[in-house]
Amino acid sequence: MNHKCYRHQKQDQENNKELTLKNQLARESKDDQILISAIWDNYSKLSWSKRSLALNGILHYSCFPQLSYLSDSLIELTKVDFITILPSEICYKILNYLDATSLCHVSQVCKSWKEMGDSDVIWKRMCSQHIDKKCSKCGWGLPLMSTMKRKEIPCESSMPDPKRQKTCSPSKPSESTKCIQIEPLQHIPPVPVKIETKPWKQIYAERSVVARNWRKPKCSTRKLLGHVDGVMGLYFDQARGLLISASFDHTLRAWDINTGICVGILKGHTKCVRGVQFDESKIISCSMDKTIRIWHPKTFECVRTIEGHTAGVVSIHYIDKILASGAKDGIIRVWDLAKGCSFSLVGQVLLNYRHQDWVNKVKILPGKKELLSCSDDNNMILWDIDSKTPIRTFSGHVGPVQTFALMQPQHGLNAHIRRVVTGSLDNTIKIWDFHTGKLISTLFGHTEGVWGIDADAIRIVSGSQDQTVKIWDIETGQCTYTFTPKNGSVTSILLSDTKLITGDESGAVIVRDFLHTQ
Amino acid sequence: MASVKLTTSDDKEYTLDRELIFQSNLIKNMVTDLDVFDAPIPLPNVTSSTLDIVIKYLKIHKDDPPPPDKPIEKAVDDMIDEDKELMKLEFNIMADVILAANYLDIPGLLDIGCRTVAWHIKQCKDYHEIREKFNIPKELWRSEEEIAEMKKELNGILG
Numbered sequence: 001m002n003h004k005c006y007r008h009q010k011q012d013q014e015n016n017k018e019l020t021l022k023n024q025l026a027r028e029s030k031d032d033q034i035l036i037s038a039i040w041d042n043y044s045k046l047s048w049s050k051r052s053l054a055l056n057g058i059l060h061y062s063c064f065p066q067l068s069y070l071s072d073s074l075i076e077l078t079k080v081d082f083i084t085i086l087p088s089e090i091c092y093k094i095l096n097y098l099d100a101t102s103l104c105h106v107s108q109v110c111k112s113w114k115e116m117g118d119s120d121v122i123w124k125r126m127c128s129q130h131i132d133k134k135c136s137k138c139g140w141g142l143p144l145m146s147t148m149k150r151k152e153i154p155c156e157s158s159m160p161d162p163k164r165q166k167t168c169s170p171s172k173p174s175e176s177t178k179c180i181q182i183e184p185l186q187h188i189p190p191v192p193v194k195i196e197t198k199p200w201k202q203i204y205a206e207r208s209v210v211a212r213n214w215r216k217p218k219c220s221t222r223k224l225l226g227h228v229d230g231v232m233g234l235y236f237d238q239a240r241g242l243l244i245s246a247s248f249d250h251t252l253r254a255w256d257i258n259t260g261i262c263v264g265i266l267k268g269h270t271k272c273v274r275g276v277q278f279d280e281s282k283i284i285s286c287s288m289d290k291t292i293r294i295w296h297p298k299t300f301e302c303v304r305t306i307e308g309h310t311a312g313v314v315s316i317h318y319i320d321k322i323l324a325s326g327a328k329d330g331i332i333r334v335w336d337l338a339k340g341c342s343f344s345l346v347g348q349v350l351l352n353y354r355h356q357d358w359v360n361k362v363k364i365l366p367g368k369k370e371l372l373s374c375s376d377d378n379n380m381i382l383w384d385i386d387s388k389t390p391i392r393t394f395s396g397h398v399g400p401v402q403t404f405a406l407m408q409p410q411h412g413l414n415a416h417i418r419r420v421v422t423g424s425l426d427n428t429i430k431i432w433d434f435h436t437g438k439l440i441s442t443l444f445g446h447t448e449g450v451w452g453i454d455a456d457a458i459r460i461v462s463g464s465q466d467q468t469v470k471i472w473d474i475e476t477g478q479c480t481y482t483f484t485p486k487n488g489s490v491t492s493i494l495l496s497d498t499k500l501i502t503g504d505e506s507g508a509v510i511v512r513d514f515l516h517t518q
Numbered sequence: 519m520a521s522v523k524l525t526t527s528d529d530k531e532y533t534l535d536r537e538l539i540f541q542s543n544l545i546k547n548m549v550t551d552l553d554v555f556d557a558p559i560p561l562p563n564v565t566s567s568t569l570d571i572v573i574k575y576l577k578i579h580k581d582d583p584p585p586p587d588k589p590i591e592k593a594v595d596d597m598i599d600e601d602k603e604l605m606k607l608e609f610n611i612m613a614d615v616i617l618a619a620n621y622l623d624i625p626g627l628l629d630i631g632c633r634t635v636a637w638h639i640k641q642c643k644d645y646h647e648i649r650e651k652f653n654i655p656k657e658l659w660r661s662e663e664e665i666a667e668m669k670k671e672l673n674g675i676l677g
Contacts, residue, residue: 096636
């Protein structure tokens with residue numbers, strides 16, 4: 001018998017069974033030993049097809065007690081350890097059908113099962129089914145790893161092309177809407193970001209903890225104190241653990257989120273600072289003093305002041321070197337920091353198609369072709385940046401629209417509809433169809449104006465004048481929890497994968513951490 | 519209708535309709551590429567009792583439309599009744615069938631085999647039951663640290 005089946009291949013490695021058999025045999029009398037080993041020897045010499053016949057004979061000569069003994073032994077012997085005997089690609093196929101609970105049981109069984117059950121192949125798939133969406137099989141989802149982590153490194157060369165600079169003509173009608181030449185942004189080397197890798201199973205486990213804590217909700221709370229007046233803007237980078245807050249007290253503060261220590265105070269603005277954003281190579285802020293300032297990402301020194309707006313700058317947003325800013329007079333400017341020029345989005349003035357009041361938030365959409373803005377004139381407008389004209393107006397709020405957030409494309413009935421959520425001083429939150437401008441739903445719950453909104457694939461969070469922070473289910477639109485910190489009205493809010501960060505009227509920044517809850 | 523001859527590891531010869539056995543990509547490629555018709559194809563890894571089950575599967579599915587390129591996400595026990603019935607096997611035979619499906623390259627059969635094993639694992643409430651069901655001996659392989667780490671991980675995932 002030269003062909004070994006997998007049952008015997010496996011036993012060869014262990015060899016225990018054969019040893020026990022030999023020991024048992026040794027205890028018998030000499031004559032019996034010869035007889036029994038002759039039967040075994042002869043049997044194992046037979047080919048598979050002849051073995052059946054030999055067995056038939058043995059069965060024939062057996063009485064009921066032996067047959068019962070056989071049938072009892074067979075139950076154990078025909079059990080097969082699939083994971084050990086099957087090739088690994090088939091094992092992965094089997095394990096891919098299991099849920100997290102069963103996979104955990106699998107890794108407890110034994111070493112070889114653990115190796116299989118813990119493998120990155122399996123857990124990466126589990127993560128891709130659950131993270132940032134709801135799983136179609138089990139119906140629950142885990143929050144995304146890091147929504148704020150910027151993956152791209154800013155452009156290498158920021159030196160201007162002098163010829164191109166001149167194409168920006170300064171002959172526009174009014175002072176506030178004309179093109180403004182600015183000195184192009186000098187290149188600041190980006191702060192290196194440490195990228196850690198960990199097993200997918202650990203990622204899944206971490207996400208599960210966060211998801212569960214969000215549902216309860218259970219979190220640790222840390223208060224970052226330092227600002228002496230209301231906090232109007234927040235920006236956060238999970239990878240660096242850096243949070244920067246902008247305040248009414250004319251300063252910005254940089255915080256180490258892990259220790260809660262203020263690592264820098266950015267002084268220079270002469271009036272309330274309304275907005276802030278940063279990446280590895282620059283920090284940009286805007287202020288009611290009509291300026292935009294660029295700060296060094298490490299030393300926190302002001303490296304540039306951009307003037308151009310004729311009214312206080314309420315909001316900024318940038319992607320790479322394209323910066324948008326919205327001002328108190330309703331003007332939105334788009335700056336190309338690499339080329340050093342800017343223009344304003346004026347719309348068709350005749351159709352009255354521009355903001356008539358404070359522009360509270362601007363956001364350049366991915367692709368840098370479109371821009372969203374919301375205003376005290378109760379509207380939100382989607383702009384085409386190249387043609388400088390409005391594409392769509394979202395109107396329906398009866399109070400100033402303070403903020404908006406894009407909802408991530410995700411699971412569920414209307415997953416294909418891209419949506420945007422707005423918060424207004426009319427106390428409501430509204431969800432809009434991005435492509436048609438149609439109102440989808442209105443969320444009631446806050447008893448005073450909504451100052452801050454953020455959203456990910458699973459939830460919306462909102463902060464309000466009524467001193468509360470509410471968490472909303474993105475699918476049902478139900479408020480699932482209300483935090484009542486009673487620290488003055490909540491003026492800004494930020495949602496990251498594991499944290500909910502709010503800034504309030506009193507100047508405090510509160511960080512709620514859903515991963516490290518102790 | 520043209521037929522194909524196969525010989526199993528225990529020297530049994532089978533004559534099967536082309537249309538039926540061509541659900542096996544291995545046989546299909548062999549026959550079409552090598553143009554072998556009369557000589558029986560040896561299957562050294564497949565016993566006749568296993569091939570009997572494989573043929574049962576082929577007969578159930580002979581009129582199936584070609585499978586979609588991208589596998590559809592289905593629940594673990596989302597199988598037709600005939601397949602469920604077919605997979606009511608002792609584990610050693612089931613393993614043979616899975617290996618044969620893999621060797622003969624019959625994706626559908628491999629899939630229901632894997633599903634069935636997964637389903638059996640899923641029925642177990644904890645690792646003790648898995649060990650019992652698949653006859654896996656206890657191992658003393660964990661250090662205190664490993665146990666602590668595993669507990670932490672489990673708490674994370676299972677809550």
